[in-house]
Amino acid sequence: MIMLMKKFLWLAVLLLTSTIAHAELSLDQEQAFGKELKRLFASEALVPLYTRIGDHEIWMYESVDHLRSAGPTMGFSSQSVTPKICGFYVPYSRYKPFFAFVHDNMQLQSAESKQRIVAHEMMHALDYEVLKVSMSQEFKAEFDKDMNNIKKIQGKATGEQHKTNAKVLQVFAYYLAKPEEAWAEAAARAIFPPSNTKDRDNFEKILKNVVAYARAKLIAEKLVITRPASARK
Numbered sequence: 608m609i610m611l612m613k614k615f616l617w618l619a620v621l622l623l624t625s626t627i628a629h630a631e632l633s634l635d636q637e638q639a640f641g642k643e644l645k646r647l648f649a650s651e652a653l654v655p656l657y658t659r660i661g662d663h664e665i666w667m668y669e670s671v672d673h674l675r676s677a678g679p680t681m682g683f684s685s686q687s688v689t690p691k692i693c694g695f696y697v698p699y700s701r702y703k704p705f706f707a708f709v710h711d712n713m714q715l716q717s718a719e720s721k722q723r724i725v726a727h728e729m730m731h732a733l734d735y736e737v738l739k740v741s742m743s744q745e746f747k748a749e750f751d752k753d754m755n756n757i758k759k760i761q762g763k764a765t766g767e768q769h770k771t772n773a774k775v776l777q778v779f780a781y782y783l784a785k786p787e788e789a790w791a792e793a794a795a796r797a798i799f800p801p802s803n804t805k806d807r808d809n810f811e812k813i814l815k816n817v818v819a820y821a822r823a824k825l826i827a828e829k830l831v832i833t834r835p836a837s838a839r840k
C-alpha cells in the first residue's frame with residue numbers, strides 16, 4: 608500500500624492559538640500521530656526552545672521505508688536513515704530545514720522516550736540554525752575528552768569488564784559517533800532526564816564533559832525552565 612506523505616503546517620499556529628488545524632478532519636491514524644507530535648512539541652519544558660528555533664514543518668512517515676523513499680525528493684540521503692530511526696532533523700534539503708517522524712518506530716517507544724526524541728530533534732535545529740554548538744572547537748574539545756576517556760578505560764579493561772563496558776558503549780554508540788548527536792542527546796536529557804537511572808547514569812558517565820557543557824549552555828541560553836526549589840517534589 609502506498610501512503611502519500613502528508614504535510615502538516617499546524618506548527619505555525621501551535622503556540623498562537625489552541626485551535627488544532629485539522630480538528631475537523633476524521634481521526635485516522637495520521638491525525639492521531641499529528642496530534643501526538645503537536646502535544647510533544649508543545650510541552651511546557653520545551654517552550655523556550657521552541658520560541659528560539661521558530662516554526663518548522665513536520666513531515667510524518669508511516670515507516671522507515673517511506674522515509675527512505677522520500678530521500679531523493681526531499682533532498683536527503685536515504686542511507687542516513689537507520690532502521691530504528693524515530694525522528695529526523697533535515698538541515699540540508701531542497702526545502703527549508705524540517706523535521707520528520709516515523710510513525711511505526713515512534714509507536715514502539717514509551718511516552719518518556721517519545722518526548723525526549725522530539726526534544727533531541729529540536730536540539731539539532733537549535734544547534735544547526737541558532738547556536739552552532741557541535742561544530743565549535745570548544746564543544747569538540749569536550750567531546751574529544753570523553754572519547755579519549757573511553758579509549759583509556761577500555762584500553763585498561765580486560766576480560767569480563769571489557770565485555771561489559773563494550774555492551775554499555777554499544778547502547779550509546781549512535782550518540783558517540785558524532786559530536787552533533789552527543790550534543791542533541793545530552794541537551795535533550797538535560798530537559799527530560801530518563802527515569803531509568805541506569806540509563807541516565809551510564810550516559811552521564813560516558814559523556815561526562817559533553818553533559819556538563821550541554822547543561823551549562825542551556826542554562827546560559829535560558830533554555831531550561833528552572834522551578835524554585837520549593838516547587839520541586
Ligand SMILES: [Zn+2]
Pocket residue numbers: 727728731787788791
Ligand atoms: Zn540526532
